Amino acid sequence: MNNELPVSLLYISSADENNELVDKLQKDNVQYLQLSNSVEAIQFLQMNEVSAILIEHPVAPVSTEDTVSFIHQELSLGVPLYLYRFTGDEDRLPEQQGSFTLLDDDLQNTDFQELLKQLQQTSQPKDYSLNYLKKVSDNNQEFILQSVQIFIDSVKKNLDEAEKAFESGDFEKVGGIAHAIKPSYEMLENQEAPAICDALTYHRQQENIPFQLSELRRIYETITSQLGSHL
Numbered sequence: 001m002n003n004e005l006p007v008s009l010l011y012i013s014s015a016d017e018n019n020e021l022v023d024k025l026q027k028d029n030v031q032y033l034q035l036s037n038s039v040e041a042i043q044f045l046q047m048n049e050v051s052a053i054l055i056e057h058p059v060a061p062v063s064t065e066d067t068v069s070f071i072h073q074e075l076s077l078g079v080p081l082y083l084y085r086f087t088g089d090e091d092r093l094p095e096q097q098g099s100f101t102l103l104d105d106d107l108q109n110t111d112f113q114e115l116l117k118q119l120q121q122t123s124q125p126k127d128y129s130l131n132y133l134k135k136v137s138d139n140n141q142e143f144i145l146q147s148v149q150i151f152i153d154s155v156k157k158n159l160d161e162a163e164k165a166f167e168s169g170d171f172e173k174v175g176g177i178a179h180a181i182k183p184s185y186e187m188l189e190n191q192e193a194p195a196i197c198d199a200l201t202y203h204r205q206q207e208n209i210p211f212q213l214s215e216l217r218r219i220y221e222t223i224t225s226q227l228g229s230h231l
Contacts, residue, residue: 008031082111
């Protein structure tokens with residue numbers, strides 16, 4: 001399993017630290033990363049996953065409007081994007097209506113409370129990561145989606161075949177299939193399944209095969225469930 005806690009919220013703020021907002025995020029156990037430079041934030045988003053983005057308007061050196069535009073048009077992330085501003089702030093807001101939710105500086109408002117609730121639910125370790133695919137494809141979304149779909153289709157088919165091979169007593173075939181699907185799990189940076197595949201390939205014991213296959217199935221189903229937002 002990939003045991004690193006994911007960054008649920010990327011908080012982009014060029015202003016001095018907003019202690020009230022940060023205290024709220026910490027109190028609610030939200031896994032967040034604060035970046036003061038909008039260019040660094042864009043670079044981070046090109047290589048990492050987040051569940052939501054919170055921009056404290058205005059940001060620099062890339063303006064809030066251009067940052068919002070890049071996130072939606074170039075990165076096509078499809079994650080909730082919130083703009084936070086202090087009451088009375090006269091800086092012009094982005095014109096992309098519907099592409100973000102505006103939060104005023106009342107941290108008790110309904111939109112912000114709903115955001116915190118959602119982020120608390122996503123601040124859990126994931127069984128996969130797309131970082132390797134992002135790196136090798138230069139964050140090409142089409143390539144990433146195709147790779148994810150190949151994982152979903154091919155691993156299911158191979159697990160079905162491995163279970164049939166076990167039922168027919170062809171334990172060597174089980175090991176061959178385990179060896180074949182190991183790279184698929186590694187592609188998504190899962191650590192648990194490849195170890196099971198190695199055990200089935202090189203240290204196979206007949207009495208352990210049913211449990212090992214069921215574990216590979218469980219991990220596969222967990223990953224596909226967590227991948228839902230990328231399909």
